Amino acid sequence: MIGKVITLGSIPNLLLFFLLLKKNKDIMARGLVLAMFLLVILTLIL
Numbered sequence: 001m002i003g004k005v006i007t008l009g010s011i012p013n014l015l016l017f018f019l020l021l022k023k024n025k026d027i028m029a030r031g032l033v034l035a036m037f038l039l040v041i042l043t044l045i046l
Contacts, residue, residue, distance in 0.1 A: 006040055 013036050020029040 002043065006043060009039070010036060 013032060017029050017032050020026075020032065
């Protein structure tokens with residue numbers, strides 16, 4: 001169940017990631033990926 005929730009939550013982030021890369025906002029895209037990893041780890045722990 002948790003895997004499905006993480007997957008559904010990451011789809012909008014993935015779209016935003018590619019949008020940021022297309023607009024040459026590399027630092028913001030990297031921050032988005034790091035925030036997503038942090039949320040996944042917190043979700044798995046809790």
